[in-house]
Amino acid sequence: MSFFYLEGNELAIITDKQTFAYNEIPKVEFKSEKKELVLILCQNSIDIISAYISAINSKQAVMLLASDINKELLENIVETYQPKWIVGLDDFENYEASQNHLVRIKEKTIHIHPDLAILLSTSGTTGSQKFVRLSYENIRTNAESIIEYLQINESQRAIMNLPLSYSYGMSIVNSHILAGASILLTDKSVMEKSFWEEVREHKATSLAGVPFTYQMLQRIGFMKMDLPYLKTLTQAGGRLNEKLVKAFGEYAQQNNKRFFVMYGQTEASPRMSYIPYEYVLTKSDSIGIAIPGGNLTIDSETSELIYTGANVMMGYAECLEDLSLGDELSGILHTGDTATVDNEGYFTITGRMKRFIKLFGLRINLDDVEKKLEAVIQAPIACTGNDDKLVVVLEKEEQIDNVKENLEGLYNLHRSAYKVVILEIPRLANGKTDYMKLKEICL
Incomplete structure (x- = not known):
């Protein structure tokens, strides 16, 4: 049949x-x-x-x-x-x-x-x-x-x-x-x-x-x-x-x-x-x-x-x-x-x-960072990083100060612990963020 x-x-x-x-x-x-x-x-x-x-x-x-x-x-x-x-x-x-x-x-x-x-x-x-x-x-x-x-x-x-x-x-x-x-x-x-x-x-x-x-x-x-x-x-x-x-x-x-x-x-x-x-x-x-x-x-x-x-x-x-x-x-x-x-x-x-990094002993969920920052800036955002640095990727420069302020407020992070990058977020054919490529570009 x-x-x-x-x-x-x-x-x-x-x-x-x-x-x-x-x-x-x-x-x-x-x-x-x-x-x-x-x-x-x-x-x-x-x-x-x-x-x-x-x-x-x-x-x-x-x-x-x-x-x-x-x-x-x-x-x-x-x-x-x-x-x-x-x-x-x-x-x-x-x-x-x-x-x-x-x-x-x-x-x-x-x-x-x-x-x-x-x-x-x-x-x-x-x-x-x-x-x-x-x-x-x-x-x-x-x-x-x-x-x-x-x-x-x-x-x-x-x-x-x-x-x-x-x-x-x-x-x-x-x-x-x-x-x-x-x-x-x-x-x-x-x-x-x-x-x-x-x-x-x-x-x-x-x-x-x-x-x-x-x-x-x-x-x-x-x-x-x-x-x-x-x-x-x-x-x-x-x-x-x-x-x-x-x-x-x-x-x-x-x-x-x-x-x-x-x-x-x-x-x-x-x-x-x-x-x-x-x-x-x-x-x-x-x-x-x-x-x-x-x-x-x-x-x-x-x-x-x-x-x-x-x-x-x-x-x-x-x-x-x-x-x-x-x-x-x-x-x-x-x-x-x-x-x-x-x-x-x-x-x-x-x-x-697997989407966790550890900064200065603080365990950080990258998906949680994305979700919270997205709620604030109402724009596409992507996070990657390693145990040395959190990387936040934005597509528009005017949002940088807002993101930095919220990162420090929400997670009590020192500025040396993260960086904000401006670029077009790489995406897979299905529209999802290409985290592998993002990591290659940013780290």
Whole structure:
């Protein structure tokens, strides 16, 4: 039985050129006597989406990578994981063209676990060869949870403006196709006028964004736009400034729309919690409650947030042999985030267990510094550092004095213990702060 049901003439995919009903989605042949790996370089196009759906339906393992991935990293990944097929490239060494994808010339004996559905990178376009291993059950149960709490049905039409290679983007495709809803594919940015023309023309009903997306939406005057069909806004991919959460929550409330703040990790396929839209104003500093079918707890000794659910990954893959491994985590994920929980069961992230530095014996949570300073200056901010110095990165010079004053007031830091740097905050393809690059630049 296929994972995605592709029967019926209901509208499934909309592109800027044409539309496709479910029974019109092109099928891509991935024929093999045994399970193989399909590497897909992702763009929001019908060719890529149909290749993804076909590969999942034919029970091949699918590796999703950003189309702008570093060339050397791509070569290393292909050498390491030996995919049978590559989709999204015209040529590659040791591969030959066949219809609309490349096929490995030499046969290789590769063992892939029958449950393995998807491999997702944990670190964007310039990261490592380490991948999250997701099973069919992982992605199906998480999609079903999302369908339930977002109330996705056949009448929904999501604008797909996030990369498929990013777990948030993948979950939009999975949940909407499984629900029999429609997806509007676009590579355009919310900053482009043509993006909003497509939203209006095709009557998109939902929009997904990371924190950076919502910063941009506020900047372009989104809240003054006339968008009667757009009824659902979702946010994930990192912490959104609490003031913006409240601003978009109030906007949604006043305009008969729903605004969902969500929390997740690629390791959880990817969603773990959400704030029900009715509570987004009263619980704006939290990550909400566990998704349907999931459970959140806090380790009493370390304050680490622990998630349990059928959507927890099988484990990581760092080499070809790892593709044969089964489930190593038994549905339990140690998130690496520290958290608190209130009397009503709403969880609040307090920081990353590894995002700490120690200055003159004082243990400082870098995420906490970001959160507190952001609340004061109401502008993008990023923190890095080591046990010698805290580094605060701003994008505008006029905020320096305010930041210094608050750093010294909040943390009682001497000026020799920190420095403030002005530069454009480096971001990954998914809009999150690129802390690895930030550290390279500033330290």
